Amino acid sequence: MSAEADGRYLTREDAAEAERVVVKAGTNSLTDDDSKLDRLKLDKLVNDIMDLVERGKEVILVSSGAIGAGTGRAPTANSSVEDLQAAATVGQSDLMRNYDESFERYGKDVAQILVTHHDLEDSRRFNNFRNTVETLLDWGVVPVVNENDAVAIEEIQVGDNDIISSSIAVGVDADLLVTLTDVDGVYTDNPKENPDAELIDEVREDEIDEIWDYVGEDTPDFGGITTKVEGAERVNEEGIPAIIAGSQVQNVLEKVAEGENVGTFFAPEVDE
Numbered sequence: 287m288s289a290e291a292d293g294r295y296l297t298r299e300d301a302a303e304a305e306r307v308v309v310k311a312g313t314n315s316l317t318d319d320d321s322k323l324d325r326l327k328l329d330k331l332v333n334d335i336m337d338l339v340e341r342g343k344e345v346i347l348v349s350s351g352a353i354g355a356g357t358g359r360a361p362t363a364n365s366s367v368e369d370l371q372a373a374a375t376v377g378q379s380d381l382m383r384n385y386d387e388s389f390e391r392y393g394k395d396v397a398q399i400l401v402t403h404h405d406l407e408d409s410r411r412f413n414n415f416r417n418t419v420e421t422l423l424d425w426g427v428v429p430v431v432n433e434n435d436a437v438a439i440e441e442i443q444v445g446d447n448d449i450i451s452s453s454i455a456v457g458v459d460a461d462l463l464v465t466l467t468d469v470d471g472v473y474t475d476n477p478k479e480n481p482d483a484e485l486i487d488e489v490r491e492d493e494i495d496e497i498w499d500y501v502g503e504d505t506p507d508f509g510g511i512t513t514k515v516e517g518a519e520r521v522n523e524e525g526i527p528a529i530i531a532g533s534q535v536q537n538v539l540e541k542v543a544e545g546e547n548v549g550t551f552f553a554p555e556v557d558e
């Protein structure tokens with residue numbers, strides 16, 4: 287990116303210049319109330335991603351939704367780990383079929399990559415992952431990454447993709463991590479419960495502890511805002527900015543690419 291690192295905090299304008307962006311989309315951004323894949327939501331996400339691609343940016347999509355979509359298609363599935371794993375495999379192919387069709391509207395190819403934490407922690411496997419991603423991006427194909435729920439039962443927990451997307455952003459030298467969710471960003475309290483909660487526009491890396499006071503490090507809402515803030519904090523430590531924003535916001539990624547005040551911006555401090 288064009289930011290001149292001179293011992294300062296990166297800005298939204300710097301983030302707008304990002305050449306390589308990891309976009310993470312959560313289950314709520316892709317499924318309806320009956321846990322069925324919502325094609326309108328998925329098409330909107332794809333339109334938003336294409337706003338970035340058509341500006342010449344490289345986008346790696348980390349998409350949840352396999353378990354959500356799978357339980358919608360396998361109504362007999364219960365909440366046992368085995369059933370959730372199996373449901374994820376049903377949902378994952380549904381997800382990819384829909385991504386394939388949706389990107390096809392733009393003549394774009396997509397590629398499915400399923401990973402586990404082990405793959406990202408093992409340097410040889412991560413190197414292979416990275417080479418594949420680089421090749422796909424060279425080809426103009428959009429990589430769509432999700433956890434491999436069939437083989438990694440400890441990862442059958444919503445929220446893991448927030449952490450996986452931050453590891454990927456760091457590992458592939460992304461310039462920006464955007465986490466899309468069903469709230470408009472980080473609030474001073476839970477906006478679903480407190481109407482007076484206020485959206486926080488920007489968090490500098492040295493202010494992150496105050497944010498933990500708001501969102502609560504120990505809240506049990508795995509998959510809620512906690513893991514998203516954790517992901518933002520992790521990439522900030524590596525000098526990468528992050529934005530947590532609402533997937534339903536109109537042209538949300540175009541706004542990011544214009545440096546507009548959308549969602550909550552996490553500003554890392556960068557060295558000289």
Ligand code: GLU
Pocket residue numbers: 312313349350351352353354374432433434435443444445446447448509
């Ligand atoms: N791999 C899970 C799924 O696609 C999602 C886990 C997460 O949301 O972090 O359903």
